[in-house]
Amino acid sequence: MNWDDLHVLAVLQREGSLAGAARALGVNHGTVSRRISALEESLGHKLVRRLARSTPLTDNGREIAEIALDMEQQAHHVERIAHAAQGTMTGRVRVTAPPVLVSEIIIPALRSLRAAHPDLQFVLSANSHLASLDSGEADLAVRMVEPQGRQNVIRRIGSVAFALYATPEIARLPPSQWRFIAFDETLAHVPQQRWLEEFAGDRPLDLMTGDFHSQRAAAEAGLGVALLPCVMAERCPTLVRVVDEHPEPRPVWLVIHTDLKDAPAVRAVADRLIEAIR
Template structure:
């Protein structure tokens, strides 16, 4: 049996189709089909039912796929334990954080860490999605929503304040003429978006984007009033604060996988984040 074929089966189980598994693996669907067929032949069991629009697993296929997922999680644990055993600040630390915190706080703070430990590699992902520490996507994560679950080390390390900003030209308009820049449907659920909708009332939210950097650029261009993190906008010479009202700050959380809490390199990056964001 080719052990790699088990991973293909596990991904097929998660995605539900050959096309979905192929997309995750970065291959074509014929390759996925061929790998599954090879696994079926080596195990002597039919693992999938090949239908026109989907590829559901048989009962035996699901049972084996669940075992394969457990094997994958254990393999990631071996990697984490090996990483934690490193006694010097070398190797790679994978960090994921919201884009606004990466650009405004984390990247400027990395200079001293890199100077002190030139052999340390930081794999930094600016991503609003919640990366999975258990699946090996990251060693540490900075989040603006409270993490759930007990398998990770979680610490609240600071908060981010928000306020309304606009270009001087827009700021000079009477408030009842303001138009607003807001999130699109991908982030319509976040607390500051709900606050902005209530504050705007009948005034239009007519420019919708999916990230703070686009909203800042739109506000600088005079396209409306934006609710921005103060860490991004307060020192921006192209923007002025236009109202005293503001939503409650958003808490910032640091998450570390429990297997890595004592790894020197991970600890060094965590300490930097605690100091910088705090």
């Protein structure tokens, strides 16, 4: 048995499709299919049903995949222990955070850390989805939703303020003529979107996008009024704050896997992020 093939099966179970597993593994669809076929041959059991539009796991496949997922978790545990035991300011530290925090706060904050510790490597994942620390996707996570998980060290480290911004030309229009830039349906649930909808009332939310960088670009292009993080918008010379009203700031949390809380490299990055975000 090739143990790597078990890992492929675990990823297939977690992602739910061959295409999803291929994306997660960074390989093509055919490679995943071949690895599963090799595992089936070595075990002497069919593990997936190859249907026209899906590849559901068989009963045996699901049972073996659950064991493989447990093995994957233990492998990540070994990696974390090894990382923490290094006791040096070298190696790779993986950080995941919302894109706006990565671009506006985290990347500028790492400059001094890089100068002090040139042997450190940083892997930054600018994702809106909540990366799993338990599955090894990241060593540190900065989040704007309250984290969960018993295996993590969680600390609230600051907040992000929001306000309404537009070009001076838009700001000079009567407020009744304002048009608004908002999130699309993928983020319609976030608190600042609900606040914007209430503030806009009957006025149109007629430009929808899924991230703050696109909203800032739309506001700078004069396409409407956008509710933006102040840390981003205050640096834009072409935007002005249009009203004093604003939603409640969003809390920011730092999450560290408990196995890594004393690793010097992880601790140094965490301390720098706490300082920068505070």
